[in-house]
Amino acid sequence: MADRLPERLGWSSFFADQLAADEAALSPARVDAVHRGRLTALTVAGQIEITLPARDDTSQYAVGDWVLADPVTGALHRRLERKALLQRPGEGRRPTQLVAANIDTLFIVASCNADFNIARLERYLAFANDAGTEPVIVLTKADTADDAAAFEQQAAALQRDLPVVTLNARSADAVVALSPWCGAGATVALVGSSGVGKSTLVNTLVGVAWGERQLTGGVREADAKGRHTTTSRSLHAMQGGGWVIDTPGIRTLHLKDMAEGLDILFAEITELAPSCKFRNCTHDHEPGCAVRAAVAAGTLDPERLARWRKLQTESGGGR
Numbered sequence: 001m002a003d004r005l006p007e008r009l010g011w012s013s014f015f016a017d018q019l020a021a022d023e024a025a026l027s028p029a030r031v032d033a034v035h036r037g038r039l040t041a042l043t044v045a046g047q048i049e050i051t052l053p054a055r056d057d058t059s060q061y062a063v064g065d066w067v068l069a070d071p072v073t074g075a076l077h078r079r080l081e082r083k084a085l086l087q088r089p090g091e092g093r094r095p096t097q098l099v100a101a102n103i104d105t106l107f108i109v110a111s112c113n114a115d116f117n118i119a120r121l122e123r124y125l126a127f128a129n130d131a132g133t134e135p136v137i138v139l140t141k142a143d144t145a146d147d148a149a150a151f152e153q154q155a156a157a158l159q160r161d162l163p164v165v166t167l168n169a170r171s172a173d174a175v176v177a178l179s180p181w182c183g184a185g186a187t188v189a190l191v192g193s194s195g196v197g198k199s200t201l202v203n204t205l206v207g208v209a210w211g212e213r214q215l216t217g218g219v220r221e222a223d224a225k226g227r228h229t230t231t232s233r234s235l236h237a238m239q240g241g242g243w244v245i246d247t248p249g250i251r252t253l254h255l256k257d258m259a260e261g262l263d264i265l266f267a268e269i270t271e272l273a274p275s276c277k278f279r280n281c282t283h284d285h286e287p288g289c290a291v292r293a294a295v296a297a298g299t300l301d302p303e304r305l306a307r308w309r310k311l312q313t314e315s316g317g318g319r
């Protein structure tokens with residue numbers, strides 16, 4: 001049976017292990033589009049319409065979700081537990097919106113030019129860490145930069161073991177550069193400011209020929225107002241065998257409750273804190289502060305500490 005399960009759609013033991021004995025006859029299906037009133041999903045046999053129970057509404061589902069459905073009627077049985085979830089806090093009193101689920105890698109896209117902004121990249125990193133995805137920094141427009149390596153170095157310093165790739169999003173070489181994260185069954189999503197090249201990169205990874213681009217509406221951002229307003233997100237097959245999810249919504253990030261994401265991002269600060277004299281040290285004015293001692297010793301960048309403090313406050317303050 002295992003060989004007939006949809007690994008190429010991103011299925012893995014994480015999901016298979018959730019199946020109960022009496023669920024063997026159901027089809028695992030991966031949500032590829034969330035519309036206002038309905039869901040579609042991909043199975044090994046192709047795309048199906050999912051019929052939701054009356055009590056559910058589509059806002060409870062995200063593109064990338066795995067669900068179990070009746071293979072004949074498409075009736076939803078249940079959603080499987082998520083490996084990762086990108087959420088967007090609603091502005092004001094609006095509820096949190098689900099953006100995409102079960103993403104392995106989040107490409108944080110920025111350009112090798114004056115728009116490159118360390119603090120913004122750190123926000124995206126905290127967001128990726130907190131969502132349970134692996135961040136990769138993708139620096140576009142390397143073809144127009146005098147010194148792309150300088151941008152690359154700055155980005156790589158932001159988090160331990162952080163992959164950074166510089167490329168030209170318009171070139172097919174980008175497919176090769178990003179291939180470690182785009183292989184069979186892998187799922188990626190892109191975030192980044194407007195104009196950095198996200199749509200260009202999606203087109204390159206999907207491999208739509210230039211002439212066809214205008215016709216393949218699904219590849220364009222769904223927030224472009226027009227034909228795609230009913231489809232909030234969608235899943236596209238990449239040339240490498242993986243899947244890319246359009247995430248048009250994530251522009252401004254509000255970092256609420258991201259303590260865990262910040263701890264990973266600022267590991268060098270997180271690891272010093274237990275050496276501070278006071279357990280609840282804010283690394284601001286307390287005596288015996290190991291973090292400020294590191295700044296004084298020149299081993300910790302004071303600006304990095306300042307940015308940590310700002311994000312920490314925004315995320316909901318204390319430890």
Ligand SMILES: Nc1nc2c(ncn2[C@@H]2O[C@H](COP(=O)(O)OP(=O)(O)O)[C@@H](O)[C@H]2O)c(=O)[nH]1
Nearest residue numbers: 140141167168169170194195196197198199200
């Ligand atoms: N030279 C160059 N231009 C790029 C690159 N990536 C994107 N662009 C251009 O930058 C503009 C904005 O790209 P777009 O994909 O719409 O950005 P998005 O807002 O992040 O989706 C377009 O004119 C692209 O052709 C790149 O790597 N090199």
Ligand SMILES: [Mg+2]
Nearest residue numbers: 198199200221
């Ligand atoms: Mg775009």
Ligand SMILES: [Zn+2]
Nearest residue numbers: 276281283289
């Ligand atoms: Zn301290």
